[in-house]
Amino acid sequence: MKKTKQLTGEDKAAILLFALGPEASAPLVQNMDDKMLKRLGSRMADLGKIETDVLNSVIDEYLEMHRSEDPLMRSGHNDVVSLFRYAIEQDRADRILSEMNTPKTLTIWEKLSRLKPAMIANSIADEHPQTIALILAHIDSGVASRVIALLPEEMQLSVVIRMSKIDTVPKELVRDIEETLEKELADMQGESGISLDGMVSVVDILKGLEKDVARPILDQLRDRDEALFAQVDRLLLIFEDLVELSDRDIQTILKHISSDDLVKALKGSSDEVGDRFFDNMSQRAAEIMREDMAVMGPMKVADVEDAQQIVLKIIRKLDDDGAITLSSTDDMV
Numbered sequence: 001m002k003k004t005k006q007l008t009g010e011d012k013a014a015i016l017l018f019a020l021g022p023e024a025s026a027p028l029v030q031n032m033d034d035k036m037l038k039r040l041g042s043r044m045a046d047l048g049k050i051e052t053d054v055l056n057s058v059i060d061e062y063l064e065m066h067r068s069e070d071p072l073m074r075s076g077h078n079d080v081v082s083l084f085r086y087a088i089e090q091d092r093a094d095r096i097l098s099e100m101n102t103p104k105t106l107t108i109w110e111k112l113s114r115l116k117p118a119m120i121a122n123s124i125a126d127e128h129p130q131t132i133a134l135i136l137a138h139i140d141s142g143v144a145s146r147v148i149a150l151l152p153e154e155m156q157l158s159v160v161i162r163m164s165k166i167d168t169v170p171k172e173l174v175r176d177i178e179e180t181l182e183k184e185l186a187d188m189q190g191e192s193g194i195s196l197d198g199m200v201s202v203v204d205i206l207k208g209l210e211k212d213v214a215r216p217i218l219d220q221l222r223d224r225d226e227a228l229f230a231q232v233d234r235l236l237l238i239f240e241d242l243v244e245l246s247d248r249d250i251q252t253i254l255k256h257i258s259s260d261d262l263v264k265a266l267k268g269s270s271d272e273v274g275d276r277f278f279d280n281m282s283q284r285a286a287e288i289m290r291e292d293m294a295v296m297g298p299m300k301v302a303d304v305e306d307a308q309q310i311v312l313k314i315i316r317k318l319d320d321d322g323a324i325t326l327s328s329t330d331d332m333v
Helices: 008-031 036-045 052-067 077-087 091-099 106-114 117-124 129-138 141-150 153-164 171-187 194-208 211-224 226-236 240-245 247-254 261-265 271-278 284-296 301-320
Strands: none
Touching: 008 036, 008 052, 036 129, 117 129, 129 141, 129 153, 129 171, 141 153, 141 240, 141 301, 211 226, 240 271, 240 301, 247 271, 247 301, 261 271, 261 284, 261 301, 271 284, 271 301
């Protein structure tokens, strides 16, 4: 068997297919032409004994390619289709893929979580503290904490205490609150004069479009109505959405944002978002950032939002450049 430095590309491909085994290798070779299959088949047949260090070296090189910034090494929707249709029965694969491709309908709680905390605080300020507690218990915790900070001081403690005592709530009561909020949200108007409920629906639709379709629409919207574009653009990506990003994308983001901006941004985020970033740092770096957040003390909501928008602006740029993938519907080739 050749040493690693002497291996050709076909040698390495043959070793990798051998290491993966026939079942895992099948999707990799099914689209190859006969000529390539014959060449790889011949190489595999001639491999003989493969030394452990050679095998490990080839696998390490393959994994390093996947950790690189090479856009050719990114998977997408087509890869999911191929995997599902190979691995499970076709009816089940078709059903799951259909469910994946169906645009998600946001619940009233998800819609509220995408609004500015000030808007939420203003709309519920006149409600009974128990009702406010129920509403805040159902929305994103990071958003809820910022809403509480905007409530009158005499109400804050009452709401927090009531939230801590919430156990089970009758479904009928929750349904009544949902219906009331849906109506109020439909009646609310943003700075652009359109219904916030309608705006959230527009955002939901745009998030389901392919990037090359959504981008021209947004560009034209920005030219025609800058105020409306600013509101829609802000709702398209909120800080809590970052919990859905892959480890690789989080690591790429960490290379492009300042620690100072991230510390401030995480001060107003949920634990889930914070953990996504901490889990992709070294243990020491995560400890230092947690210490920085602890000694920083309380921050103004506006300062936290400004820091989050700085981070989100960088993330949007990385997505536009193809360095990360925000949309799960993008097909990368």
